[in-house]
Structures are given as structure tokens and as C-alpha cells.
Amino acid sequence: MTDTACAELFAFQRETEALGQVMGRLGWDQETVMPEGAGEQRAEEMAALAGVLHRRKTDPRIGEWLAAASPSDMVEARQVELIRHGFEKTSRVPEALTAALAGTTSRAHRAWAKARAADDFAGFAPMLDEVLRLTRERAEALAGNGPLYDALLDDYEPGATSVELESMFGALRPRLVALRERVLGAERQPPALSGDFSEAGQLALSAELARAFGYDTHHGRIDKAVHPFSSGSGLDVRITTRTVPHEPFNCFYSTVHETGHACYEQGIDRAYLLTPIGQGVSMGVHESQSRIYENQLGRGRPFTGWLYGRMREVFGDFGVTDADAFYAAVNRVSSGYIRTEADEVHYNLHVLLRFDLERDLIDGRLAVADLQEAWNARFKKDFGVAVDRPSNGVLQDVHWSAGLFGYFPTYTLGNVYAGCLNAALRRDVPDLDAALAEGDTSPATDWLRERIHRHGGLYRPREVIARAVGGEPDEGPLLDYLEAKFSGLYGL
Structure with missing residues (x-):
């Protein structure tokens, strides 16, 4: 039986989770339908609500409840653990x-969107400098004697360290x-x-893809945004996508990616609703779901065969001769500028660039005034291509304007986790490809729901x-x- 202290603590926490x-x-x-002229008021609203939260x-009563709490089982014990961690952490920040x-990042988001549209990093730099100053101040409050960057990383991947x-x-x-290097040097190069x-057509087929991967639109919706994202948990989980007339894969795989996030949140045990364990446990685990949906499942030969047929039905003949050629086009490797559009070979190189640069920003080794130059130099070194404009470089991602320093490495960590999950999934569901070839993802999504989704933040x-995989994850x-996939595609 839940004791009085736990009951009062959990009731109070439920209201906090709801807020x-x-x-x-x-x-x-703010990122989908807010009128442009509402920005200043929204910044004040966000700051006010952040203060309430x-x-x-x-609240001092949390400390009292924690001191008296006697959890009756592992579910209650984990909730108490997470509340304690949040209480101690938040109490260190004024x-x-x-x-x-909250107010600055709300204004910075609008400044970033305008700067991105105008390719004007210099105009955005002062606002980013202010976000960085406040973020470093918060990191100093949290870190104690530890690394500043690790204090921020804990927001997204608890327990991980930069080392x-x-x-x-x-x-x-x-x-x-x-x-x-081997892929780009191969004789076999599929056309774009x-x-x-x-x-x-793109939006209709992307909605079909979301449903095919298990997205429950009765408890969610799909909208357009500059930068695709997912939001919410429990009974209200929303996703966004974007469209480009000549790049339908951008829309389709952004949707599948965000569906992976959404299905994780929708699949959590409803008994955990509005509790500390009623949401994904970390961004690395979250990203493992979006990446396995997008890549190992969505970009695999069986599923792309089904998608090829659906695209022909929606768009007619679009110049791709057969399902094998379509599979190659979906997985074509090129040194593009944009992380969210990157192929699987390049994607993690994009993330490692950001990981190194943001650590240097937080640790004071790199100034915002020098960020664009540092980005361009690193990109040329890693990708062999010169950045042509800021919207294809330092201004392409929303994260730093939102103060999300420490978030980027979870993308690659999620890819590592997805690699481990894919190996275990293939071991446990040997006939998976036959279902995927029919557009049926349920054997994979059921496996993930049982082993990952339903647990939320319990572990x-x-x-x-x-x-889930039966051993410690590694790269x-x-x-x-x-190496196996792209060696086959490129005849290496």
C-alpha cells in the first residue's frame, strides 16, 4: 500500500507533470500555428509558466515528502528516485x-527562424550569445565541481558523460x-x-506512413513545421513534417522518424500517465526508436519495395525503373549539408561536428563570433565540401536557439542503440522482412513496444x-x- 508521504508526493507531481x-x-x-505577431507575448507566457514550474x-514540501517516503514497489521507488533527482537539480538553479x-529562448527561436530565412548569422549571433551566457550560468549552478557540459548532458541522457x-x-x-570514402569512390553510383x-500527395502518403508504423491519430496529429519535431506524451502526442517539391523523401522519412518518437510515447503503459516514468527515459533511447523506424525498417529493401508501389500509385511514373533502383535512390550517399536529410553513412559525422563545437562553446574555448568560421572549416574537413550559406551550415538546426546544449550527442547514441536493437530484433523475428515487404511493420513495432515503449522511464x-538486447550496448x-548494407548497395 502506498504510504501517505508517497501519495501526497505523487499527487503533487501529477499536477506538475500536467503543467x-x-x-x-x-x-x-509556437512552431506550427502561432501568429507571427504573438511572439513577444508568447515569450512572456513561457517565462511565466517556467517560473510556476x-x-x-x-517546493519545500517535496523535500519533506521525500524524507518520509517509503515506496511499496519498484514502480514507486523509481518515481521517487526521479522526483528526488529533479528536486535536487532544480533547486540548484535560481x-x-x-x-x-525560457523567455530568451522563446525570442531566440523567432530570431533564428528569421536569420535562417535571410542567411544572416551575424544578425542572430547576439541573441545566441545571450542564450549561451544563460545556459553556461545554469550549467555552473548544476555542475558543482564537475564538467559544465556533463551537467547539461544530464538533461537529455542521464548517467552519460562526455568522456x-x-x-x-x-x-x-x-x-x-x-x-x-569507399562509397563515394565506388563505380556504382545510383542517380538521385x-x-x-x-x-x-506528399502529405497524404506521409500520413499513411505514420499510420503504417503504428501512429495513433486519435491521440495525435500531423502538422507542418520548419524543423520537424514531436511533442507531448500519453494521450496527446503530436508530430510535424515538412515538404519540398522535388524531395519527397524529406517529407516521408521526417514523418517516419517523428512517428518513431511518437509511438514510443504512445506505447508507454497508461498506468504511468502524468508520472515521472510516463515519458521516454532519455533522448538517446528516444532517438533509437526514431532511427530504427526511419532507417533499419523504413529504408530497408523490403519496406522500400512496398513504398515504391505506393509512390507510383500516388504520383504515377516518376522515372525510377524498379524497386531495386528505388531502394538505391532512397539510400543514395552524398555529401549534403543538412543533418536531417543526411544518409546513414554521413549522419553521425554531422552529429560529431556539433558535439565538438558545442562542447567548445560551453567550455569557453569557442566564441559565438567565431562559430560560423569554425563550423565551415570543420565541415570542409569532414565532408570535403565548402558550406555555401549559413542556412546550410551553422543556422540549419533549431537546437542552440532553444538552449538545447547537450542534446546533439544523443542522436548518435540513439543510432548506436538502434544498431543493437536491430540485431536483436532480427534474431527474435526471423520472418520480419516478409511482413515489411507487404507494408506491415507490426512484428517490429510490437517487439519494440514490448521491450522498450511500455516501460517509459521505469529503467x-x-x-x-x-x-531489450540481452547485453551492454556498443557501437x-x-x-x-x-558496412554490410552500403557494401551491397555500392558493390564494394
């Missing part, structure tokens, strides 16, 4: 700083770079998709992956998968 969902909905609205999360960050990630990423880089694909990040399965 957090409201704030998330304000963020969704900060006061709730640092409320005024929390509110200032551990640097070691993992260091093991990834040589084989990724070697594979990239060409032609215009109507926005209506720690690495623990939930280790339980080996991802690298093996990439």
Missing part, C-alpha cells in the same frame, strides 16, 4: 534564471570515414530522384536497452550493419 505538458503544447503551437519543482532562459561519449564517437569515426511531387537509459552492431 509541463501545457508548456510543451505552447512550444508546439520552477516553484513547484522546488528561479529568475529559469524564467530568463564516455567521446570514446564511443572516437571508435565510430574511423570506420565511418573509411566507409564514406528527380521531378516535382505535389505537396498534397535507466542503458538498462532498458541492455534488457559494433551499428557499424557492421552500415
Whole structure:
């Protein structure tokens, strides 16, 4: 039986979680349908709500309840653990700083969107400098004697350290770079998709893809945004996508990617609704779901065969001769500028660039005034291509304007986790490809729901992956998968 202290603590936390969902909905609205002229008021609203949440999360009664709490089972014990971690962490950050960050990042988001459209990094730099100053101040409050960057990383991947990630990423880089060179130097080079694909057709087929991967639109919706994202948990989980007339894969795979995030949130045990374990446990685990949906499942030969047929039905003859050629076009490797559009060979190189640059920003080794030059130099070194304009370089991602320093490495960590999950999935469901060839993802999504989704935050990040795959996760399965797939595609 739940004791009185736990009952009161959990009831108070439920209201806090509900208010957090409201704030998330304000963020969704800001990026999708908010009138342009509402920005200043929205910044004030976000700052006010951030202050309310900060006061709730640092309420002295939480400390009293925690001191008296006697959890009756592992579910209650995990909730108490997470509430304690949040209470101690939030208490170290002044409320005024929390509110200032919320208001500043709301204004910075609008400044970033305008600067991106105008290719004007210099105009955005002062606002980014202010976001960085406030973020470093928060990191200093949280870090104690530890690394500033690790204090921020804890927001997105609890338990991870930059030293551990640097070691993992260091093991990834040589084989990724070697594979990239072999692929780009291969005689076999599939042509890119060409032609215009109507926005209506793209949106209709992307909605079909979301449903095919298990997205419950009764508890969600799909909208357009500059930068695709997912938002919410429990009974209200929303996703966004974007369309480009001559690049339908951008829309389709952005949708599948965000569907992976959404299905994770929708698949969590409803008994955990509006509790600390009623959401994804970390962004690395979250990203493992979006990436396995998008890549190992969505870009595999069986599923792309089905998608090829559906695209012909929607768009007619679009110049691709057969399903094998379509599979090659979907997985075509090129040194593009944009992370969210990158092929699997290049994607993690994009992330490693950002990981290194943002650590240098937080640690004071790199100034915002020098960021664009540093980005361009690193991109030319890693990709062999000069950045042509800021919207294809330092201004392409929304994360830094939103103060999300420490978020980027979870993308590659998610890819590593997805590699491990894919190997285990193939082991446990040997006839998976036959279902995928019919557009049926349910054997994979059922497996993921049972082993990952339903647990929410019940287990720690690495623990939930280790339980699912039967051992500690590492980068080996991802690298093996990439080398096998692209060696076959490019005749290496």
C-alpha cells in the first residue's frame, strides 16, 4: 500500500507533470500555428509558466515528502528516485534564471527562424550569445565541481558523460570515414530522384506512413513545421513534417522518424500517465526508436519495395525503373549539408561536428563570433565540401536557439542503440522482412513496444536497452550493419 508521504508526493507531481505538458503544447503551437505577431507575448507566457514550474519543482514540501517516503514497489521507488533527482537539480538553479532562459529562448527561436530565412548569422549571433551566457550560468549552478557540459548532458541522457561519449564517437569515426570514402569512390553510383511531387500527395502518403508504423491519430496529429519535431506524451502526442517539391523523401522519412518518437510515447503503459516514468527515459533511447523506424525498417529493401508501389500509385511514373533502383535512390550517399536529410553513412559525422563545437562553446574555448568560421572549416574537413550559406551550415538546426546544449550527442547514441536493437530484433523475428515487404511493420513495432515503449522511464537509459538486447550496448552492431548494407548497395 502506498504510504501517505508517497501519495501526497505523487499527487503533487501529477499536477506538475500536467503543467509541463501545457508548456510543451505552447512550444508546439509556437512552431506550427502561432501568429507571427504573438511572439513577444508568447515569450512572456513561457517565462511565466517556467517560473510556476520552477516553484513547484522546488517546493519545500517535496523535500519533506521525500524524507518520509517509503515506496511499496519498484514502480514507486523509481518515481521517487526521479522526483528526488529533479528536486535536487532544480533547486540548484535560481528561479529568475529559469524564467530568463525560457523567455530568451522563446525570442531566440523567432530570431533564428528569421536569420535562417535571410542567411544572416551575424544578425542572430547576439541573441545566441545571450542564450549561451544563460545556459553556461545554469550549467555552473548544476555542475558543482564537475564538467559544465556533463551537467547539461544530464538533461537529455542521464548517467552519460562526455568522456564516455567521446570514446564511443572516437571508435565510430574511423570506420565511418573509411566507409564514406569507399562509397563515394565506388563505380556504382545510383542517380538521385528527380521531378516535382505535389505537396498534397506528399502529405497524404506521409500520413499513411505514420499510420503504417503504428501512429495513433486519435491521440495525435500531423502538422507542418520548419524543423520537424514531436511533442507531448500519453494521450496527446503530436508530430510535424515538412515538404519540398522535388524531395519527397524529406517529407516521408521526417514523418517516419517523428512517428518513431511518437509511438514510443504512445506505447508507454497508461498506468504511468502524468508520472515521472510516463515519458521516454532519455533522448538517446528516444532517438533509437526514431532511427530504427526511419532507417533499419523504413529504408530497408523490403519496406522500400512496398513504398515504391505506393509512390507510383500516388504520383504515377516518376522515372525510377524498379524497386531495386528505388531502394538505391532512397539510400543514395552524398555529401549534403543538412543533418536531417543526411544518409546513414554521413549522419553521425554531422552529429560529431556539433558535439565538438558545442562542447567548445560551453567550455569557453569557442566564441559565438567565431562559430560560423569554425563550423565551415570543420565541415570542409569532414565532408570535403565548402558550406555555401549559413542556412546550410551553422543556422540549419533549431537546437542552440532553444538552449538545447547537450542534446546533439544523443542522436548518435540513439543510432548506436538502434544498431543493437536491430540485431536483436532480427534474431527474435526471423520472418520480419516478409511482413515489411507487404507494408506491415507490426512484428517490429510490437517487439519494440514490448521491450522498450511500455516501460517509459521505469529503467535507466542503458538498462532498458541492455534488457531489450540481452547485453551492454556498443557501437559494433551499428557499424557492421552500415558496412554490410552500403557494401551491397555500392558493390564494394
